[in-house]
Amino acid sequence: MPQNDGLPSFDAATAVERTEGGGLVAGLDPGWDVGGGILNGGYLLSVAARAAVMASPHAHPVALSASYLRAPAAGPATLTVVPGTAGRTLAHSYVTLSDPSGPALTVQATTATLTDYASVYSQPMPDVSPVEECFSLAEHAHLAPPGVQVPGLSLRVDTRLDIATAGWAFGQPSGEPVLRAWMRFADGREPDPLALLTFADALPPTSFAMGNFGWAPTVQLQVFVRALPAPGWCLVEARSSELAGGWVDEDYRIWDSTGRLVAQSRQLARAPR
Amino acid sequence: MPQNDGLPSFDAATAVERTEGGGLVAGLDPGWDVGGGILNGGYLLSVAARAAVMASPHAHPVALSASYLRAPAAGPATLTVVPGTAGRTLAHSYVTLSDPSGPALTVQATTATLTDYASVYSQPMPDVSPVEECFSLAEHAHLAPPGVQVPGLSLRVDTRLDIATAGWAFGQPSGEPVLRAWMRFADGREPDPLALLTFADALPPTSFAMGNFGWAPTVQLQVFVRALPAPGWCLVEARSSELAGGWVDEDYRIWDSTGRLVAQSRQLARAPR
Numbered sequence A, B: 001m002p003q004n005d006g007l008p009s010f011d012a013a014t015a016v017e018r019t020e021g022g023g024l025v026a027g028l029d030p031g032w033d034v035g036g037g038i039l040n041g042g043y044l045l046s047v048a049a050r051a052a053v054m055a056s057p058h059a060h061p062v063a064l065s066a067s068y069l070r071a072p073a074a075g076p077a078t079l080t081v082v083p084g085t086a087g088r089t090l091a092h093s094y095v096t097l098s099d100p101s102g103p104a105l106t107v108q109a110t111t112a113t114l115t116d117y118a119s120v121y122s123q124p125m126p127d128v129s130p131v132e133e134c135f136s137l138a139e140h141a142h143l144a145p146p147g148v149q150v151p152g153l154s155l156r157v158d159t160r161l162d163i164a165t166a167g168w169a170f171g172q173p174s175g176e177p178v179l180r181a182w183m184r185f186a187d188g189r190e191p192d193p194l195a196l197l198t199f200a201d202a203l204p205p206t207s208f209a210m211g212n213f214g215w216a217p218t219v220q221l222q223v224f225v226r227a228l229p230a231p232g233w234c235l236v237e238a239r240s241s242e243l244a245g246g247w248v249d250e251d252y253r254i255w256d257s258t259g260r261l262v263a264q265s266r267q268l269a270r271a272p273r
Helices: A009-013 A041-054 A152-156 A193-199 A206-210 B009-013 B041-054 B152-156 B193-199 B206-210
Strands: A016-018 A024-028 A060-068 A075-086 A090-099 A102-112 A119-122 A157-161 A178-185 A218-225 A234-239 A242-244 A247-255 A261-270 B016-018 B024-028 B060-068 B075-086 B090-099 B102-112 B119-122 B157-161 B178-185 B218-225 B234-239 B242-244 B247-255 B261-270
Touching: A009 A152, A009 A193, A016 A041, A024 A041, A041 A060, A041 A075, A041 A090, A041 A102, A041 A193, A041 A218, A060 A193, A060 B060, A060 B102, A060 B218, A102 B060, A102 B102, A102 B218, A152 A157, A178 A206, A193 A218, A193 A234, A193 A247, A193 A261, A206 A247, A218 B060, A218 B102, A218 B218, A218 B261, A261 B218, A261 B261, B009 B152, B009 B193, B016 B041, B024 B041, B041 B060, B041 B075, B041 B090, B041 B102, B041 B193, B041 B218, B060 B193, B152 B157, B178 B206, B193 B218, B193 B234, B193 B247, B193 B261, B206 B247
Parallel strands: none
Antiparallel strands: A016 A024, A024 A075, A060 A102, A060 A218, A075 A090, A090 A102, A119 B242, A157 A178, A178 A234, A218 A261, A234 A247, A242 A247, A242 B119, A247 A261, B016 B024, B024 B075, B060 B102, B060 B218, B075 B090, B090 B102, B157 B178, B178 B234, B218 B261, B234 B247, B242 B247, B247 B261
16 A cells, blocks of 8 residues: 655545556545545545556546445555547546445546646636635634534645635525635645645535535536646635535536636535435 | 437437347437537437436436547447446446447446426526527528538527627627527427437537637536426526637536526537637
8 A cells, every 4th residue: 555655645645556466556545534434525536537647648637527436445445547549639548446345436537738828718716805814624623513523634625715605604504505715735735636636526515505514425526627726725616506306516616826717527416415 | 220210300319229139229310410520429428328228227317427539420339338336316337339430439327317306406597588589500501600510410409599699600709608599409309308418518619609610529528417307498508617728618507498407517628729
């Protein structure tokens, strides 16, 4: 199993190594949980993306679609990568992440090589309070609503909620399924495309903003990485459009510290009861 | 190859049949093209979804993620469905659509059974002109900008562009990568979840609204079906958030004739030159 070796927490926790037999293995870190021993879906996607990049002629994940078959256990995991078509611009592959009980996550991965190109058109960053005026999930663990446990994820990803979307933490849910937060790794490791995959599923469920604090297990998640993020805080916004029949969507947009849109994601999840 | 048998055009063109050997086959219809003999990506996704539903205990596609490996030829196609986990609420599978030259489309499919449940929260339909004041793509083929061919798709899917987003057809591109149109099948066949998959990729590229009339080949497309659509016209809106480095996203939202959000999609495409 990969060892820490002084790496930043995220890099150690998402490390993928090739065995002598040619297989790919990882050690899923129990510290990247969302509560109840469930590992964060974005974290798992980052692990799968590392495997996709290792097997690709290209350096970056640009489009990943993942089906979450079941929650894998922390500990040893294996990854298989089936290559698809590959060309000068992009390469396709199909990644399966399995724990000892079997497949947990299947991912269609498109890799490419992102460079520092300028935007022709870019959706501007929404208005948001500066970081220092925002609400730290980790620092306010003692204020969490009854039954809400601050997960390991919130200790590793420093999450500063825009006060405008943090009313639920004070018993005043906004009723709008929108959350917005500044985000960076707690140990200062700078964002990159692999990190954006984790950020793209790292906010609490949008249902928290409606006063419902249950878990919303991801069914399918797609993430696009649109640019190499600049160092510093990223702004992450999650928004739901339709909640019905036990299903909810979550739409993420992520801007880097320069205000550029660097990632987008959408997931379908089972709505909390 | 499946025959028409008096079926509505869409049902005949997306029919999937099981062979005596147990395989699944379809006949890709050249009439569902986007110009240049290229078949529409949403149409191909509807074919793959039919195969997923045939192999599932559930009736409807609710989340599909497709990687477009290459453009398949019209004519005979085969479909393979590898089942994933399945339960009372949903089932996962992995579908590959191949033409005689090999795999063209791979799809992660989540199927479930949608019923007539009410929305707990729903994003309202945007303001839009009534159908009779909109701009018919098929009827105005003669006005198409130089080099723009009205594709077969536009003859089969009646597309009525909101005048507010149709300036490009009159030589006055808005400069905003947004298109909005009422949509229904030209032969009156009512919408259903399979139809929404086609609608979710049936508008011209958003770059048309910026005065760029090139083709934008889809790399990866995810569609969620959120509810059973009511009969009548659907409103389909496409919007891009970031155009850079030769990549563009297209985000679709689809409302049915009662104003309910019934589908969402997002694709990453190569931007037209």
